[in-house]
Amino acid sequence: MSIIRVPRLMMTACGSGTGKTMITCGILQVLKNRGVKCAPFKCGPDYIDPMFHKTVLGMDSENLDTFLCGRDKVRSILARRGRGMEIALIEGVMGYYDGLGGISCEASAYDVADATDTPAVLIVDCKGASKSVIPVIQGILNYQEDSHIKGIILNRLSPMMYGRMKEMIEKETRAEVLGYVPVLEDCELESRHLGLKMPHEVDGLEERLLRISRTLEETLEIDRMLSLAETAPEIEVQEVQEEQASGRNRKTGRSEEVRVGLARDEAFCFMYQENLRLLQERGISLVPFSPLYDAALPADLHGLLLYGGYPELYARALSRNTGMRESIRRAVTGGMPCMAECGGFMYLMEEMEDAEGKRYPMAGVLEGKCYPTPRLKRFGYITLTGGQAFGKDVGDIPAHEFHYYDADRCGEGYTARKPLSERSWKCMVSTDTMLAGYPHIHYDGNQEVARAFLEACRKRKNDDHREDNR
Numbered sequence: 001m002s003i004i005r006v007p008r009l010m011m012t013a014c015g016s017g018t019g020k021t022m023i024t025c026g027i028l029q030v031l032k033n034r035g036v037k038c039a040p041f042k043c044g045p046d047y048i049d050p051m052f053h054k055t056v057l058g059m060d061s062e063n064l065d066t067f068l069c070g071r072d073k074v075r076s077i078l079a080r081r082g083r084g085m086e087i088a089l090i091e092g093v094m095g096y097y098d099g100l101g102g103i104s105c106e107a108s109a110y111d112v113a114d115a116t117d118t119p120a121v122l123i124v125d126c127k128g129a130s131k132s133v134i135p136v137i138q139g140i141l142n143y144q145e146d147s148h149i150k151g152i153i154l155n156r157l158s159p160m161m162y163g164r165m166k167e168m169i170e171k172e173t174r175a176e177v178l179g180y181v182p183v184l185e186d187c188e189l190e191s192r193h194l195g196l197k198m199p200h201e202v203d204g205l206e207e208r209l210l211r212i213s214r215t216l217e218e219t220l221e222i223d224r225m226l227s228l229a230e231t232a233p234e235i236e237v238q239e240v241q242e243e244q245a246s247g248r249n250r251k252t253g254r255s256e257e258v259r260v261g262l263a264r265d266e267a268f269c270f271m272y273q274e275n276l277r278l279l280q281e282r283g284i285s286l287v288p289f290s291p292l293y294d295a296a297l298p299a300d301l302h303g304l305l306l307y308g309g310y311p312e313l314y315a316r317a318l319s320r321n322t323g324m325r326e327s328i329r330r331a332v333t334g335g336m337p338c339m340a341e342c343g344g345f346m347y348l349m350e351e352m353e354d355a356e357g358k359r360y361p362m363a364g365v366l367e368g369k370c371y372p373t374p375r376l377k378r379f380g381y382i383t384l385t386g387g388q389a390f391g392k393d394v395g396d397i398p399a400h401e402f403h404y405y406d407a408d409r410c411g412e413g414y415t416a417r418k419p420l421s422e423r424s425w426k427c428m429v430s431t432d433t434m435l436a437g438y439p440h441i442h443y444d445g446n447q448e449v450a451r452a453f454l455e456a457c458r459k460r461k462n463d464d465h466r467e468d469n470r
Contacts, residue, residue: 002236002237003234004079004082005235006079006082006232006234007226008078008089008090009090009120009225010043010089010090010092010118010148011024011027011091011121012120012123013095013123014136016095018123021091023123023216025052025212026181026215027089027216027222027225028040028053028057029056029210029213029216030213030220031089031222033213033217034222036087036226037084037086038057038089039082039087039089040053040056040057040059040088040090040091041061041062041064041078042062042090042093043093043108043109043112044065044109045065045381045400045402045442046063047270047271049061050062055206056209060273062273063272063274064078064116065442067100067106068399069398069442069445070444070445071111071115072237073445074115075115075116075236077274078090078235079237087229092112093109094109095109096109096120096122096149097109097144099111100380100381100420101419103420105144110147113148114144114146116235117235118148119148119229119232121153122149122152123153124137124153125155126156126165127155133169134169137169137173138173141173141175150176150231151176151224151228152169152176152177152178153177153180154166154177154179154181155181156183157180158182159219162219165180176224178224181215181220182215182219256283258303258461259284259285259300260284260304260305261287261303261305262276262286262288263290263305263306264290265290266292266309266310266314267291267292267313267314267317268306268309269309270307270309270341270343270440272442274442274444275442275444275450278447279450279453279454282450283454284454284457287301291321291347292314292318292321294321295323297324301336302337302458302460302461303336303339303453303460304328304332304336304337305339306338306340306344307344307440308342309342309343311347311352312346312352312355312372312405315354316358318352318360318362325362325364328363329364332348332433335433335460335463337390337456337457337460338434339434339435339436340434340435341437341438341440344436346405347362348365349362349365349367349368349369349370350362350367351368351369352369352371353370353371354372355372366429366436367409369407370405370406370407371408372405373404373405374404376403377403377406378401378425379401380402380418381400381418381419382399382400382419382439383396383397383399384396384398384415384439384441385415385417387428387430390431390434390452390453390456391452392451394446394448394449395446395448397445397449398441398442398445398446399440399441399445400439401439401440403438407438410426411426411427411430412426412427412428413430413431413437414427414428427439433456433460435449435453
């Protein structure tokens, strides 16, 4: 066991749309302005909020998800990335207690705070309310015996009301009020159906963040928040022997590097940084490429990763890049191991229909087409059961779905089961060389998935080597 000190604080709220991301990013910018070493994190499976964190700090933000990874792995991720930092700032997800199926605290922001013993600050939206926020605060504080909430921030509050509100709330709830945020014109972060727009789509984002940070430096008790972060206890984590890349085969002297192409551009940008780290630690060299801009796949690849994103926004450009589409089709149908999630799965199909009903040819690896729907399809956490990954029985796989698109052939390789529900459905295309479908997978929830992919890539490398020596 290792004991690691990580000063930390969580920013949470009563629900979505209450300013968590804006305020979290503003505080990150304040800390950056002050020269404070900060590691950002996001509760839950979200991909976009961590992109905003990275825009501020220039470093990756990692997900802390107790359903996808488990409580022990969440502690390990927090300890590893937070080690040596002056503070780890964690952004919550949805409402503080909102978890599995909307009826459980499991996998909620509270569950992460409880698993990591992290002090939390509750953001309360005061638009159109004053004294009525008091019973809301009391309810949140008292719902669990130890709520972990140590402070309150009042959002969208008039400066003229702050003094009276602070006095009233602290007297009636005994919760410490750590400041307020006034209504900030032209500083809201715009949304679309999957959540916030991505950082590169927000005009003048850097200037907005600077304006927000200048306000928060004046209206929030930043020093007190840093002091609260220092009260977080040390984290006890289990030491894990990581699999390391072996470099060269001792007998042959041949390089053991396994090269895997990683689709990465505006259309394919939803990926867990912990997944990439885990693959690299197991001997995979990730080779980025762009399905939008590159003419073909990089040379000498032994595997392919196509994670999610917004390929539907770039359907025309993806379709026009016929060189890349053909390169991927030849590689995957020729036996190159491939993992594809959500947007990556859609790109592998024969056709993609955009929001205007126009159809565009895609890579043509998988039969069928994908198309938009008017509402969320199969939203939330699932467990994948009864299937194999790359020909291996890897057991159950915790996963997550969140998409408005659907496909006429989603695969039959696994059964997806909703937690705390009887609902289930078939999904995933699963062969000895492919695992593709709408579900997103965090490998820390089942590392055998990553191991099976690596073994398939190594086999491909060895087969290529034998072919070259003929």
